[in-house]
Amino acid sequence: MGLFSRRKTVFVDSDVLVIGGGMAGCGATYESRYWGRDLKVVCVEKANIERSGAVAQGLYAINCYMGMQWDENQPEDHVRYARNDLMGLVREDLGYDIARHVDSTVHKFEEWGLPIMKDPETGRYQREGKWQIMIHGESYKPIVAEAARKAATEVYNRIMVTHLLMDKKKPNRVAGAVGFNVRTGDFYVFRGKAVIVCAGGASHIYKPRAVGEGMGRTWYAPWSSASAYALPILVGAKMTQMENRIVLTRFKDGYGPVGAYFLHLKTYTENAYGNEYESTWYEHTKNLVGDYIDRHPVPTCLRNHAILEEVKAGRGPIRMVTKEAFQDPHKETVGWENFLGMTIGQAVVWASQNIDPKEINPELTTSEPYVMGSHATCSGAWASGPSDYAPDEYQWGYNRMMTVDGLFGAGDTIGGTAHKFSSGSFTEGRIAGKAAVNYINDMGSDGPEVSEAEYENLKKVVYQPMENYQVGRNEIVAGTVSPSYILPIHGLQRLEKLMDEYVGGISSHYTTNDVLLGRGLELLDLLKEDLNCLAAEDLHQLQRAWELHHRVLASECVTQHTLFREETRWPGYYYRADHPKLDDGDWHCFTLSQYDRDSGKWGMEKAPVYHIID
Numbered sequence: 001m002g003l004f005s006r007r008k009t010v011f012v013d014s015d016v017l018v019i020g021g022g023m024a025g026c027g028a029t030y031e032s033r034y035w036g037r038d039l040k041v042v043c044v045e046k047a048n049i050e051r052s053g054a055v056a057q058g059l060y061a062i063n064c065y066m067g068m069q070w071d072e073n074q075p076e077d078h079v080r081y082a083r084n085d086l087m088g089l090v091r092e093d094l095g096y097d098i099a100r101h102v103d104s105t106v107h108k109f110e111e112w113g114l115p116i117m118k119d120p121e122t123g124r125y126q127r128e129g130k131w132q133i134m135i136h137g138e139s140y141k142p143i144v145a146e147a148a149r150k151a152a153t154e155v156y157n158r159i160m161v162t163h164l165l166m167d168k169k170k171p172n173r174v175a176g177a178v179g180f181n182v183r184t185g186d187f188y189v190f191r192g193k194a195v196i197v198c199a200g201g202a203s204h205i206y207k208p209r210a211v212g213e214g215m216g217r218t219w220y221a222p223w224s225s226a227s228a229y230a231l232p233i234l235v236g237a238k239m240t241q242m243e244n245r246i247v248l249t250r251f252k253d254g255y256g257p258v259g260a261y262f263l264h265l266k267t268y269t270e271n272a273y274g275n276e277y278e279s280t281w282y283e284h285t286k287n288l289v290g291d292y293i294d295r296h297p298v299p300t301c302l303r304n305h306a307i308l309e310e311v312k313a314g315r316g317p318i319r320m321v322t323k324e325a326f327q328d329p330h331k332e333t334v335g336w337e338n339f340l341g342m343t344i345g346q347a348v349v350w351a352s353q354n355i356d357p358k359e360i361n362p363e364l365t366t367s368e369p370y371v372m373g374s375h376a377t378c379s380g381a382w383a384s385g386p387s388d389y390a391p392d393e394y395q396w397g398y399n400r401m402m403t404v405d406g407l408f409g410a411g412d413t414i415g416g417t418a419h420k421f422s423s424g425s426f427t428e429g430r431i432a433g434k435a436a437v438n439y440i441n442d443m444g445s446d447g448p449e450v451s452e453a454e455y456e457n458l459k460k461v462v463y464q465p466m467e468n469y470q471v472g473r474n475e476i477v478a479g480t481v482s483p484s485y486i487l488p489i490h491g492l493q494r495l496e497k498l499m500d501e502y503v504g505g506i507s508s509h510y511t512t513n514d515v516l517l518g519r520g521l522e523l524l525d526l527l528k529e530d531l532n533c534l535a536a537e538d539l540h541q542l543q544r545a546w547e548l549h550h551r552v553l554a555s556e557c558v559t560q561h562t563l564f565r566e567e568t569r570w571p572g573y574y575y576r577a578d579h580p581k582l583d584d585g586d587w588h589c590f591t592l593s594q595y596d597r598d599s600g601k602w603g604m605e606k607a608p609v610y611h612i613i614d
């Protein structure tokens with residue numbers, strides 16, 4: 001094994017193994033303990049669950065709350081809303097399942113100490129919008145993490161999971177995972193009867209707007225490194241809707257959120273010349289997508305589309321009209337506090353650019369694309385649905401189990417269910433946790449076994465970048481340039497450029513076609529070859545190396561899906577210039593992919609969309 005054979009191997013046995021301790025992972029850990037009192041519940045996290053994942057900085061609103069106790073909304077309403085926003089394509093069974101349980105999750109958060117704002121007149125939670133409630137959420141994540149910490153048998157922080165392990169007795173059954181401690185370098189072998197992947201979404205697969213001095217700043221968390229997709233993809237789990245990447249309209253240069261501005265402060269947008277512009281693009285958009293443009297609320301992608309067209313027509317920048325709202329001192333306070341709870345950087349950017357939103361209407365822009373399953377898009381793993389609600393074709397096992405036995409997921413990991421957000425992700429984690437416990441109980445004594453040969457081989461693979469560095473560093477010719485290796489940052493920038501130019505990133509106005517996608521796949525193949533030469537000078541770089549591996553595999557999946565769907569379903573998120581219109585006749589369906597790690601080939605197929613709710 002060479003230089004790294006001396007690394008210690010730590011073995012951990014578990015019944016339920018939760019990978020990623022963000023919102024979904026905390027929910028899965030909490031609920032697994034509730035149903036599995038005597039089970040060993042282990043949560044593994046690459047950072048520290050206290051402040052990890054997309055909610056690390058805190059949030060200002062919980063974006064998914066029905067308010068059934070006050071008859072504000074019913075779960076069916078939420079399914080209709082998500083379906084409309086996703087241009088008709090959602091897993092209604094999964095969405096309904098989350099919506100019917102999400103209120104109880106939010107009530108738990110309040111019980112655990114999360115301050116939720118109240119409407120002084122009604123005593124109800126303060127609404128920001130139809131689905132959003134406002135919170136004092138700086139400590140949201142530590143509060144949620146405390147519940148998971150108390151529920152878990154053990155939490156392993158600072159362990160980057162790199163691969164899943166498969167059962168040596170039964171094909172297509174998961175048996176655990178391996179990873180390494182990013183501080184000590186120890187190799188970890190986790191044996192688990194059921195594994196729940198909750199490893200967040202993917203940023204930094206497309207070239208970001210913020211480069212150079214701004215590098216690292218993104219809308220979605222920069223540490224969301226696509227493990228949620230790469231881990232299941234590698235063991236052959238089917239993925240769905242991976243082409244449905246998200247593009248956000250946000251305040252320029254700081255990616256500051258706009259939800260509270262639109263919904264609570266009632267601000268609106270205008271073009272460079274102070275004119276309303278959405279109606280200008282009505283006929284054009286109707287020609288592309290038909291009646292979807294007449295839906296209420298207008299789907300998020302179509303609002304992006306109007307902005308993009310207006311800017312392309314030379315009437316940018318688009319600005320948020322804040323000057324009026326900010327004359328009201330209460331609204332001004334809310335406007336600033338909205339950033340202080342979750343995107344402090346936006347307030348700093350405005351200060352540094354002399355922007356006082358009371359005096360100047362700040363610019364908006366559209367972000368680079370991200371891949372995720374919990375916000376306004378629904379990329380992720382194809383999962384079995386709830387037994388009391390899912391159509392037969394969506395049920396092959398336990399709720400939220402992927403197409404690999406014993407492998408569950410929640411939050412950004414699971415596809416087909418947009419608009420779950422923080423509360424819905426935690427709720428889906430709870431659903432997956434309960435199902436995983438049932439799976440283990442039904443398994444009896446026929447538990448999975450890991451293969452020594454498999455994890456020993458992976459140990460070699462995992463540390464290979466450090467070995468590459470040790471050997472190749474003697475050949476450095478200038479600065480950090482070596483003829484024998486590439487560094488993770490080089491690989492990342494190559495990936496971002498490639499995805500940007502060929503798979504519909506910012507520099508091509510999110511536009512691509514079959515020829516570009518084909519070339520993109522060829523270049524991804526070449527990049528994958530070069531990943532064998534990745535070099536890591538320390539454990540931090542080793543983590544970056546594995547994050548890059550995960551990002552590249554997820555990117556390949558995105559590209560395959562984008563090539564497969566021959567239509568433009570979500571203008572504003574991306575455009576297939578060779579198929580510029582929405583095509584409900586052929587493409588009112590889910591796209592599914594499956595990776596074969598032996599051949600490196602992808603299989604693609606369609607799956608039906610069942611409309612369960614009228």
Ligand SMILES: Cc1cc2nc3c(=O)[nH]c(=O)nc-3n(C[C@H](O)[C@H](O)[C@H](O)COP(=O)(O)OP(=O)(O)OC[C@H]3O[C@@H](n4cnc5c(N)ncnc54)[C@H](O)[C@@H]3O)c2cc1C
Nearest residue numbers: 020022023024046052053054063161200227411412421422
């Ligand atoms: C800028 C921003 C604003 C948002 N605003 C709101 C809002 O206002 N309201 C709202 O309700 N929701 C909001 N959301 C959405 C919400 O944060 C997500 O829906 C939710 O966090 C998704 O939960 P998750 O568990 O899937 O992912 P995360 O919470 O991101 O958790 C993923 C976890 O997996 C860990 N991990 C990743 N890879 C590995 C690995 N290989 N090994 C071990 N651990 C790993 C990560 O460190 C992380 O802890 C926002 C998100 C962002 C980024």
